[in-house]
Amino acid sequence: xxxxxxxxxxxxxxxxxxxxxxxxxxxxxxxxxxxxxxxxxxxxxxxxxxxxxxxxxxxxxxxxxxxxxxxxxxxxxxxxxxxxxxxxxxxxxxxxxxxxxxxxxxxxxxxxxxxxxxxxxxxxxxxxxxxxxxxxxxxxxxxxxxxxxxxxxxxxxxxxxxxxxxxxxxxxxxxxxxxxxxxxxxxxxxxxxxxxxxxxxxxxxxxxxxxxxxxxxxxxxxxxxxxxxxxxxxxxxxxxxxxxxxxxxxxxxxxxxxxxxxxxxxxxxxxxxxxxxxxxxxxxxxxxxxxxxxxxxxxxxxxxxxxxxxxxxxxxxxxxxxxxxxxxxxxxxxxxxxxxxxxxxxxxxxxxxxxxxxxxxxxxxxxxxxxxxxxxxxxxxxxxxxxxxxxxxx
Amino acid sequence: xxxxxxxxxxxxxxxxxxxxxxxxxxxxxxxxxxxxxxxxxxxxxxxxxxxxxxxxxxxxxxxxxxxxxxxxxxxxxxxxxxxxxxxxxxxxxxxxxxxxxxxxxxxxxxxxxxxxxxxxxxxxxxxxxxxxxxxxxxxxxxxxxxxxxxxxxxxxxxxxxxxxxxxxxxxxxxxxxxxxxxxxxxxxxxxxxxxxxxxxxxxxxxxxxxxxxxxxxxxxxxxxxxxxxxxxxxxxxxxxxxxxxxxxxxxxxxxxxxxxxxxxxxxxxxxxxxxxxxxxxxx
Ligand SMILES: Cc1cc2nc3c(=O)[nH]c(=O)nc-3n(C[C@H](O)[C@H](O)[C@H](O)COP(=O)(O)OP(=O)(O)OC[C@H]3O[C@@H](n4cnc5c(N)ncnc54)[C@H](O)[C@@H]3O)c2cc1C
Ligand code: SF4
Ligand code: SF4
Ligand code: FES
Numbered sequence: 001x002x003x004x005x006x007x008x009x010x011x012x013x014x015x016x017x018x019x020x021x022x023x024x025x026x027x028x029x030x031x032x033x034x035x036x037x038x039x040x041x042x043x044x045x046x047x048x049x050x051x052x053x054x055x056x057x058x059x060x061x062x063x064x065x066x067x068x069x070x071x072x073x074x075x076x077x078x079x080x081x082x083x084x085x086x087x088x089x090x091x092x093x094x095x096x097x098x099x100x101x102x103x104x105x106x107x108x109x110x111x112x113x114x115x116x117x118x119x120x121x122x123x124x125x126x127x128x129x130x131x132x133x134x135x136x137x138x139x140x141x142x143x144x145x146x147x148x149x150x151x152x153x154x155x156x157x158x159x160x161x162x163x164x165x166x167x168x169x170x171x172x173x174x175x176x177x178x179x180x181x182x183x184x185x186x187x188x189x190x191x192x193x194x195x196x197x198x199x200x201x202x203x204x205x206x207x208x209x210x211x212x213x214x215x216x217x218x219x220x221x222x223x224x225x226x227x228x229x230x231x232x233x234x235x236x237x238x239x240x241x242x243x244x245x246x247x248x249x250x251x252x253x254x255x256x257x258x259x260x261x262x263x264x265x266x267x268x269x270x271x272x273x274x275x276x277x278x279x280x281x282x283x284x285x286x287x288x289x290x291x292x293x294x295x296x297x298x299x300x301x302x303x304x305x306x307x308x309x310x311x312x313x314x315x316x317x318x319x320x321x322x323x324x325x326x327x328x329x330x331x332x333x334x335x336x337x338x339x340x341x342x343x344x345x346x347x348x349x350x351x352x353x354x355x356x357x358x359x360x361x362x363x364x365x366x367x368x369x370x371x372x373x374x375x376x377x378x379x380x381x382x383x384x385x386x387x388x389x390x391x392x393x394x
Numbered sequence: 395x396x397x398x399x400x401x402x403x404x405x406x407x408x409x410x411x412x413x414x415x416x417x418x419x420x421x422x423x424x425x426x427x428x429x430x431x432x433x434x435x436x437x438x439x440x441x442x443x444x445x446x447x448x449x450x451x452x453x454x455x456x457x458x459x460x461x462x463x464x465x466x467x468x469x470x471x472x473x474x475x476x477x478x479x480x481x482x483x484x485x486x487x488x489x490x491x492x493x494x495x496x497x498x499x500x501x502x503x504x505x506x507x508x509x510x511x512x513x514x515x516x517x518x519x520x521x522x523x524x525x526x527x528x529x530x531x532x533x534x535x536x537x538x539x540x541x542x543x544x545x546x547x548x549x550x551x552x553x554x555x556x557x558x559x560x561x562x563x564x565x566x567x568x569x570x571x572x573x574x575x576x577x578x579x580x581x582x583x584x585x586x587x588x589x590x591x592x593x594x595x596x597x598x599x600x601x602x603x604x605x606x607x608x609x610x611x612x613x614x615x616x617x618x619x620x621x622x623x624x625x626x627x628x629x630x631x632x633x634x635x636x637x638x639x640x641x642x643x644x645x646x647x648x649x650x651x652x653x654x655x656x657x658x659x660x661x662x663x664x665x666x667x668x669x670x671x672x673x674x675x676x677x
Contacts (some may be wrong), residue, residue, distance in 0.1 A: 094410045096452060096495070101434055103452070103493050107410045139657070140408035140642030257653075286646035288639050291454035301456075306639075306646075313647060317478050317639050335649065342652030388531075 005206040005215065006223035011072070013220045014202055017155070017189075018118060020217050024211035026116035026153055029085055031078065036064060039080035043118065050075065057163035057353065060362030070200045073119060073193045076163035077352050081282035082124055082334045086148045087117050087135065093289065093301040108300075110144045118235040123166075123350040125156050125187055126173035128260050128283035132186060133344050134285050144145050153210065155189040158231075165353030167244040167366055173350040175238040177207075189215065192231045203227045246351065246366040247373060248337075252371055256336040259330065261378050263371045268326035275307035277355035277363075278332065283348050286313070333368060408642050411450050411495025412436050416488050417470035423517035425477045426521055427486045428462060430470035431496060438496060441465060442503035443528035445631060448641045450495030451484035453498040456640040459485070460525035460660070461499065464532065474524035474555065502661045504605055504631060505527040509616040510538035515625075517545045517616045519608020520589055523555055525633050525660070526607050530559070534566040542568040543595045547588030550574055551581045569595065580646045589611060589619050596619065599624030606664070607633040614672055617664040627665030629633070634659050634672070 009017070020196050022028050022044070033050050043049060047109045049072040055227050057076060066073075092108040111148035120128075128149070135145040159168075159175035168174030177190045188211030192203040199351040203223050205211035278284040293299045306313055314321035340348030349365070355365045372378075413434040420428045424505035437449070441461045450456040478487040485494065506514070506529045514533055518526050523546055532541050544563060548554045551574050560570050571591045573584035584591065589610070604620045606613045613632045621627050636654050639645040641656045648655040651671045653662060662668050 100491065100493055101413075101415065103413050103434070105411055105413060105495060120590070135644055138643050140640075142644050143409065150521045288645065288647070289456065291450070291453065291455050297453075299452050301450075308646065313637065314636060317482075321636065334651075339457070339649070343649075343654055365403065 005212050007204050007218065007219060007220040008223045008227050008385050009202045009204055009220040010145060011046050011200060011202075013204075013218050014049075014072075014191075017204075017214070018043055018045060018216050020214055021116040021118070021153055023369060024214075027113045028116045028118060029082075030118040031073075031075075033064065034038065036353050037062065037080075038064065038075055038078040040082055040085055040117075040356060046072070049073075049119070050156040052329070054161065055163060057165045057357045058362075059356050064355050069195075070091075071160070071193055071195045073157045075163045076159065076166055077121055077124070077354060078278050079354065079358050080126065081280070081352070081354070082117050082120050083127070083242050083282050083284075085117060086128070086152060087142070087285065090302065090304045091144055091358045093303050095301075096299045099297065107143070109149055112148065112263075114153070116153035116155070118155045119157045120154060121154055121159055121352070122174035123159075123168045123171070123352045124243065124282055125154065125177065126350040128169070129186055130344070130346055130348065130350070131285060133284075144334055147188060153214075154187045155191060155211075156187055157191045157193060158233050158235060160193060162238055162242050163357070164243055165364075166242055167351040167353060168244050169239055169242050169351070170244075170246040170248060171218060171347060171351035175186065175242070176235045182305045189213075190196070192234065193198065194227060194230045194234065196230075221361065229266045243355075244335075244353065244366055246349075248347075251369060251373075252338040254376060255334045255369070258372050258376065258378065259334070261372050261375070263368065263375075263378075264330045266325045267329055267368055268324065269323050271309075271329050271393070272360060273309045273311075273325045273328055273361055274360060275309040276331060276358045276360060278307040278309060280354035281336075281360040282352060282354070283336075283350065298392055302303055308335070333365060334364070337369060375390060397501075401489040406607055409640065410456065411448070411456075411497045412438060414471075414494050414496040416490050416492045416494070417535060418490060421436075422474060423553050425486075426474060427477070428472050428474045428554075429485065429488060430463070430472045431494065432470040434493060434592055438498060441471070441499035443506065443532060444504040444525055445474065445499040445501050446495050446525070446641070446660060447567070448479075448500065448638070449485060450497075451481050451488070452493070454494065455481040455486040456480045458486050458494070458500075458635075458641060458656075459487075462524040462527045464528045467531075473526070474521065474525075476521045477616050489644075498641060500656050502659055504568075504661055505607070506532050506605075509533065509540060509603055510536060511540050511601065513541045513602045513604055514677070515543045515592075515595065515620065516546070516605045517588055517592075517613075517620075518606075518610070519547050519612040520549065521555065522606075522608030522612075522633070526605060527556060527559065529605060530568070532561060534563045540601075541597055543597055544568055544570040545588050545595065546570070546572050546589040547608070548572075548577050549593075550575060551578050571595070587615070589616050592616075592619055593624050602626075602629065604630040604664075607632065610672055613664075617669070627669065628663055630664040631661050632664050632668070658666065 030043035052069045055075040096105040134143040188208045194201045286306045334346040417432045430615040446460045461471045462474040636648040643657040
């Protein structure tokens, strides 16, 4: 990270950031408290941010409480990720009208104003990078995601307060934004919230030309040395506070050779196949389409998020391919941690822990992977990973 | 992802179909129809044998349909459809002049253009001959020492498709053999599984390429039999089917383990991951 383009702002400066982005035409979205959880919502001023709020997370449980903590970002992640801002849960792909040779098919172009995401977490930035690969830069990119992502402004706030469900350190995605991200155009500003001794500041570094331009408009003082060392201490403490781990060493081939492991049936006895995990996951990208017509002959193709836990997801003529809950949980878990590498040359998991917190029965992906590792080979059927899409697989 | 200050003026069109009109239609069997499609305006990119289009019946829905015509052939593009559900029914019923939406072409091909010297064994079950038809046309016209064997199975004689093509392939020197599961009184040919035809077919396993399409269990047995006869599993190509919502690699539905079948398939090499994953694992 280039230290010369770093500034120290107070919360007035953060307020100006929101204002400057709004004035530049961005729809400013940040974490807000709604329905008992912290999640993306419109923000106009610093007062809209969740000052003093903390989240307490455990497998199957999430609770908010508030105290007189001056910090705005002293919590981990909520159930709704930023995915929904860039890849809307529902959208219309095209519309057609008329008949025969005069039939017209018109793409529905996304008209949403560009979004400024203020307060995404480092793991969520990593999730956006994964979606960039899957939806943004594939041979046939998704036009809505691509347009929204290209136009978006992203300000990340590093993590001071990880939850018990977080395992970003295992996935290499947090709690800091890695220095290797400098110059990565997927992020514009990186903030660290520093509070203590009556002081409350944000160390703000520009990570893109636009980020630098915006930062220059905010005033504030160049980041002093103490702010950098305070950041180091804060992030070291955050890293130390992460209690959950996933052993990723050789994990992709491990799962690929344990497809018949009895653990899949065991977890299926608990799994409700509700799909909460896929809904909350910041990298799950599956969607389905449905054509809707009206009496005038207009047809619209609607697209909505879908989940591999849905029985109809794998439907082919004659019935679904994955009928058992066991096969569907295995599809999901092996996709996240194994076949995603084959398909997209990256993991499909960033260790945000949402699937653990928001699973109604508290199923823990890290625990399932560890159980399979503990009795590697108990599953008879294996396949050699041919490396369909190549890539740097662990 | 590189960021530009402005949005692209025109969003990608791979998710938006082009209008195609039914130029002619031919009934193949009681529930199978071939419809030949020509562009109303702008055309799709040329296809390769084995690739598929996403066809929309307006107001009903969209399904993946393989191109059954021959690459490079002039005229409308043929698609052979079995009427089994809502969308295939609507597509099958379209009259000449009816308009559909078409996207693609998507996926991998049979990749037969390089095969001059090889013996090729084509094994098809039922309507599985449709995605292979273009490849067989290409192979039956090739010059070279390689022999062409086409083995086709159907449930009953009246479910055998492409009788005219079979005649033509035979005239061009291909060894085409047909079999049915259940004979009718007028059937004088073979009765039994398509794999039973392999025993009498003449090909040199060491220089044979297998091209398979049909129900997954049929392909599994046929591929295993070919491998037992000495054909290298990496030279056996099969065409797989899964739910497909996008064809473009972004909806997730067509996964088979490490593969996205709309992108890495539908034609994949048997062996490795595919042999282990087909049919069995995903209950
Ligand atoms: C690569 C590829 C090539 C193909 N080529 C051909 C071909 O050449 N000829 C041919 O006839 N067929 C082909 N098919 C099969 C074809 O795509 C359709 O699956 C088939 O025509 C049946 O579609 P349908 O809507 O008529 O039938 P249905 O059985 O009603 O439905 C099949 C489709 O409808 C949806 N659907 C229906 N019911 C449900 C439910 N309960 N839950 C969720 N989804 C549901 C799904 O999208 C499903 O894919 C191919 C398939 C693939 C993947
Ligand atoms: S799989 Fe779970 S921990 Fe991993 S990114 Fe998705 S929700 Fe987060
Ligand atoms: S793992 Fe948990 S959240 Fe996911 S489908 Fe099963 S019960 Fe639902
Ligand atoms: S059909 Fe959508 S990803 Fe393959």
